Amino acid sequence: MTILLAACAAGLFAVGTYLVLQRKLSRIIVGLGLLTHGANLLLIGSGRRGNPPIIGFSDVGSFSDPLPQALALTAIVISFAVTTLLLALAYRSWMLTQDDEVEDDIGDRDVARASVLEEEIHDQETAMTDGVLDPAP
Amino acid sequence: MTPVVAILALFGLTGVLLIAFGERLGRSSLLAATVAPAVSALWVCLRLPDVLAGPVVSEHLSWVGGLGLAVDLRLDGMAATMTLIVSGIGVLILVYAYSYFDADTADLGRLAGLLVLFAGAMVGLVQADHLLLLYSCWEITSVTSYLLIGNTHTDANARAAALHALLVTSTGGLAMLGGFVLLGHVAGTYRLSELAAGAPPTAGAAITAALGLILLGAFTKSAQYPFHAWLPGAMAAPTPVSAYLHSATMVKAGVYLIARLAPIFAAAAVWRPTVLAVGVFTLVAGGLRALRQHDLKLLLAFGTVSQLGLMVVLFGVGTPAATAAGWMLLVAHALFKAALFMVVGVLDRQTGTRDIRELPALGERWRPVEIVSAVSAASMAGLPLAAGFIAKESAYGSLMDASFSASDAVLVAVVGGSMLTAAYAARFHWGAFISPRRRARTGSPAPAPSVLFTAPLACLGVLTVLLGAVPSVAGRLATAAVQSLDSAAGTVHLALWHGLNAPLALSGITLTGGTVLALANRRTQRVLAFGGTVPRADSAYLGLLHALGATARRVTAVVQNGSLPVYAGVILTTAAVLPAVALLRSLDWPGWPAVGEPGDVPLAVLLILAALGAATTRRRFSAAVFLGAAGYAMAAFFVAYGAPDLALTQIVVETLSTVVFVLVLRRLPERFERQSSVRRRVLRFAIAGVVGATVFVFAIVAVGNRTTAPASEEMVARSVPDGHGRNVVNVILVDFRGFDTLGEITVLAVASIGAVALARVGRRNNSAEPRSRPIEDPGVQRIVFVDVSVHVIFHVVMMASVWLLFAGHNQPGGGFVGGLLAGAAITLNYVAGDIAEVRARSRFRPWTVLGAGLLLAVGTATFPLLTGGAVLDVASRSVELPLLGTVNLTTALAFDAGVYLAVVGVVLMAYEAFGDAASAPAEIAA
Known part of the structure; x- marks a missing residue:
């Protein structure tokens, strides 16, 4: 890991974070792509730099670290699939609203306001008042 | 598989099978359910000679070896007593339930299965030698109790009562778990037998906290004030369930735990004041409430609360004599209270009411039930020749001999509480069988219960008389039980006649006082009515419930407000700040690494420019293209680093991603329109900055502090010989x-x-x-x-x-x-x-x-x-x-x-x- 590489990763993370915090899905998707790049840089940077780790191609001692490469390779392909899925969300959003803005979840707002617990507590109250009251003498 | 484990498995298996398929058996599933408890009772009877002879029968089965978790079971005197109560009364209850329910009652298979599961958990609880195993069984009993109280799930009252019981007992159970972990940590063992054999510390903040938490669990389970209110509510359950769980067995779990720990921790400063104060208060307050009830079942429920208080007092004292008295009361109570509940069940089923103001006069053929009721009520009141008398005599004797501070006050309170017990025992029998005779007969007389219906309670009545008249039959089991709790204990002598002594005098006072209270019923009621003005635990529970609901709503409104940027912001900030704090607290700065290869600089510049471009552009297409550019820069980095596979993959993925982007973005508006407020943008900048800074420091510190050789060295060496690839x-x-x-x-x-x-x-x-x-x-x-x-x-x-x-x-x-x-x-x-x-x-x-x-x-x-x-x-x-x-x-x-x-x-x-x-x-x- 060099300072340059760390700085690049940090920069990608910062810009990616900035984009993920928005409401437009396309921006969020681009942001996630940048975050993936940053993460892959971190992975690669954690290993040694060197020649391609292909036996017979060069001396084993000069190899770059193959394990982070395998991990990053996986990450790259996964991020492609995730991008596709998120784009499908944007596509769906466009079909419904002609835009890719993520609105606030109405259900969550209702939960915050509404009285889902009221009924349960009401049950308890009824039970207490007509169940276990000491009778009048 | 060891015998006890096999028996526990039998409980579990029959329970699950009955829940799944019991519906086809209908009412017979209740009889099928008797198999497991019968086997369990039989097994204990067979092992009884060993247990009485002294050596403890124990079994060990490793569970999670790495965590020191094991299924440690042991059958000593106390465990044998409890297992006999749980299994024996279990069989009787199931036979009784067969007559109690109509043949066409729905869900009887489920009820039978749950009862068997409960019984198995209870057997496991009393035979567990490991605190964590005990806790597991404890929670299973809470859950089965919840399901059984709510058996009539169409009834809102039953549901509410079930929830109340679950909330109280499982909150206590969680506290108890905390106490167990603390105790196990301080004492160095989780095994009860090792705790009893060793001398764990009894002073110190950790032990005090541990004991406080464990007692909280015991008090909630055994319905002690101020947590008692769930037990009367639990009377919403069918009467066989109430008779079994909420009088004879489950509510004794807390008492049982106190009995186990008292001889070890009675010397702790927190123990006696807490246990005795709570127990005495519960004894008296429960008795007062019981005296006011018209519903026979509620009368018994408050009576149970009161008697549990007395048991907590007796076991809590921690002296051998008091423990022996507690043992006798525990056994006597299981017998008479289960029988009395069964009597209420019979009355309720045959006459349609259990209110002492409405019960009709009953015919001659009800005589057996009436006799059982009289015998059991006598035992509850402490009349001679019934088991309860022996318990009360031992209790008075042990408290008179005890020498802890305020023991006299406790003795007075116990005598007072026992007067109340005698009074409500009289109220029960009088109200159920004698006072209705004065009423005019209306309609046809209630049909007498069948022989099968009466038989289980008759068995219990016979045992009550046997233990009361010839208490010495239980002498050896009592000795073994008390010695298993307290190794300092000597032989326990149970006898009907100890001569003219002070305990006998106190018994006389108790019975006289109880009779006076019962005879002066009208005046007693008038005085007791003042009790209605005292705020009750129910309202505290409801208040807590309301507060919980309001808090939950407020918390939900904050943390789940429905806005994606807020969620992402919270997650990312947490993900950045927590590791950063951890890093800074134990910073091991490895020194600055090399700045970097000169050849990397153009790539880095390209990468960051592309990223910034993607973030600042107002066009969707441009953003996608900038992202692609960043990807190609990454590929170049990979090439420079010696990772051709990655570079290839990245290039192709980037190409494909761009195409997919285009396919979707062609639908969307070309530009991003709405500009968010300055405040939000500043916040976004701040979070982004924090994340970036954390990543930077993390990257340098984490990589710079490598201490072991990379795992990949071995992979390189094994690649050709093992993986057949270069x-x-x-x-x-x-x-x-x-x-x-x-x-x-x-x-x-x-x-x-x-x-x-x-x-x-x-x-x-x-x-x-x-x-x-x-x-x-x-x-x-x-x-x-x-x-x-x-x-x-x-x-x-x-x-x-x-x-x-x-x-x-x-x-x-x-x-x-x-x-x-x-x-x-x-x-x-x-x-x-x-x-x-x-x-x-x-x-x-x-x-x-x-x-x-x-x-x-x-x-x-x-x-x-x-x-x-x-x-x-x-x-x-x-x-x-x-x-x-x-x-x-x-x-x-x-x-x-x-x-x-x-x-x-x-x-x-x-x-x-x-x-x-x-x-x-x-x-x-x-």
Whole structure:
């Protein structure tokens, strides 16, 4: 890991974070792509730099670290699939609203306001008042 | 399998079977349920000689060895007593329940199964020698109790009572778990027997806290004030359940725990004041409430609360004599209280009421029930010749001899509480059988219960008299039980007649006082009515419940406000700040690493510029293109770092991503319109800055502090001999870490299925779509030059992709890259002729390709299992192939081919999702 590489990763993370915090899905998707790049840089940077780790191609001692490469390779392909899925969300959003803005979840707002617990507590109250009251003498 | 474990398994098995299939047996499921408790009781009887002789029968079964968790069971005197009560009364209750319920009552199999499960948990609880095993059983009894109280789940009262019981007992249970862990940590053992044998510390903040928490659990379970209110509420359960769980067994779990711990911790400063104060208060307050009830079942419930208070007092004192008295009361109470509950059940069922103001006069044939009621009530009151008398005599004797501070006050309170007990015992029997005789008979007399219905309570009545008249029969078991609790204890002498002494005098006072209270019923009631003005625990519980609900709502409103940016902000800030704090607290600065290779600088500049461009542009397309540029810069980085596989993959992925972006973005507005407020942008900047800074420091500190050699050195060494491949990255993917890859392509499959489902949802003409459209279809504009070029290039690219797959094991390449390149070839098709061309080219549907790839990979991975190998074992053979030359065919290649197909499937799915031009919103709406 060099300072340059760390700085690049940090920069990608910062810009990616900035984009993920928005409401437009396309921006969020681009942001996630940048975050993936940053993460892959971190992975690669954690290993040694060197020649391609292909036996017979060069001396084993000069190899770059193959394990982070395998991990990053996986990450790259996964991020492609995730991008596709998120784009499908944007596509769906466009079909419904002609835009890719993520609105606030109405259900969550209702939960915050509404009285889902009221009924349960009401049950308890009824039970207490007509169940276990000491009778009048 | 050891005998006790086998018996516990029998409980569990019959319980589950009855819940699942008991409905077919109907009422007989209750009789089938008696098997497990009967076996358990029989087994204890067979082992009783061993237990009485002294040595403890114990069993050990390792559970989670690494955590020191074990199933430690032991059958000593106390455990044998409790097991006999649980199993014996269990059998009687189940037989009784057979007559109690109508043949057509619904869900009897479930009820029987739950009762058996409960009984098994209770047996496990009393035989557990390990605190954590005891806790597990404790919670199972709470849950089964919850389900049994709420048995009539259509009744809101029953549901509420069940929830009340669950909330109180499981909160206590959690506190108790905390106490157990603390205790186990401080004392160095989780085994009760080792705690009793060793001398664990009795002073110190940790022990005080541990004992406080454990007592909280015991008090909630045994319905002590101020947590008692759930027990009267639990009377919503069917009477057999109340008789079993809420008088004879489960509520004694707390008492049992106190009995186990008292001899060890009675010296602790927190123990006696807490236990005695709570117990005495519960004894008196419960008795007062019981005296006011008209509902016989509620009268008994408050009586149980009161008697549990007395048991807590007796066991809590911690002297051998008091423990012996507690043992006697525990046994006597189990007998008389279960019998009295059964009497109420019989009355309720045969007459339709259990209110002492409405019960009708009963005929001669009710005599057996009346006698059992009289005997049991006498035992409760403490009349001579009944078991309760022996218990009360021992209690008075032990408290008079005890020498702890305020023991006299406790004695006075116990005598007072026992007067109340005698009074409500009289109220019970009088109200149930004697006072109704004065009433005018109306209608036909209530039918007398059948012999089978009466038999279980008669058994209990006989035992009460036997223990009361000839208490010495239980002498040896009492001795064994008390000695198992307190090794300092001597022989326990149980006798009816101790001579004219002070305890006898106190008994006399108690009975006289009780009689006076009962006879002066009208005045007593008038005085007791003042009790109604005292605030009750019920209202405190309701208040807590309201506060909990309000808090939950407020917390939900804050943390789940429905805004995605807020969620993402909270997650990212947490993810950045927590590690940063941890890093700073124990910062081990490795020193600055090298600045970097000069050749990297242009790449870094390009990368950051592309990222900034993606963030600042106002056009969607530009953002996607900038992202692609960043990806190509990454690929260049990979090349410089010595990672050709990564570079290849990144380039192809970036190309494909850009295409998919374009497919979707063509629908969306060109520009981002709305600009958010300055405040939000500043906040975003701040979070982004924090995240970036944390990543920077983390990267340098984490990598600079490497202490062990990289794991990959071994992988490089084993790549050729074990993996049969020279490209180490590929060998890692398909062999060393093949499970990861398997998981990954599953993720790919799931994500792309999700994408297709989302994009195509609501499209009705799905099945009507032609599998392929003729290329001459005039609907698509075609350009001859593009057509021809694509036709030529397509095959070349496909060949290259297959070559990459085959070569990948030894050179850069592999299934991922190959599959992605094939995806690029498909993209060419799309460019030439839209989705129709893609469909025409691919002989199989996208999901078929995807599924085939997954199947191939999973099949190859698991195939070695058939030949006795391990998952992902690799076999290899060299083959001469035309065009490709000598190819070392390994099973890893088949696995990689699966990966290849899966990736091709993902790309095809992406076109299936977004490639269709004819999916305008208008059409969807139609």
